[in-house]
Amino acid sequence: ADAGFDVFLLNQRGSTYGKKHVNLKTSDNKFWQFTLDEHAKYDSPAMIDKALQLSGESGLYWVGSSQGTIVGFMTLSETPAYNRKVKAIFQLSPVGTGGYAKGIFRFAIAAYQIFKPVLDVISFF
Known part of the structure; x- marks a missing residue:
């Protein structure tokens, strides 16, 4: 302000x-x-x-x-x-975290962490 x-x-x-x-x-x-x-x-x-x-x-x-x-x-x-x-x-x-996710959600979080640098380079998000 x-x-x-x-x-x-x-x-x-x-x-x-x-x-x-x-x-x-x-x-x-x-x-x-x-x-x-x-x-x-x-x-x-x-x-x-x-x-x-x-x-x-x-x-x-x-x-x-x-x-x-x-x-x-x-x-x-x-x-x-x-x-x-x-x-x-x-x-x-x-108030939430993905650290306790199970199943497909845990996989999606892990995959995102792996591919995030590539996604950043190509301006995916």
Whole structure:
């Protein structure tokens, strides 16, 4: 922000700053009936759209930390239209790792590590 960039922070439902609701109080059970799926399907796309509307930009950079990493990945995989709106995604301290993957997933992770230098050279990703 000090360098002149617009910075928006998403306070997801249930977080310290995300406990205000139009009709529900935090003491209501219904207030807490949401999952990461709702964050990814509704909250993050709404936040992206609002940030782009306020900034007048066509795309943004996503910096996720902890839960924000998984929600970022989920948002971009579940709502592919947002892949055009997020220029790059930077994930810090992700909540998931491929280290415990089994079967075909373990093979895919290993193959990617082997072929990544070649893929980088040919600009595959």
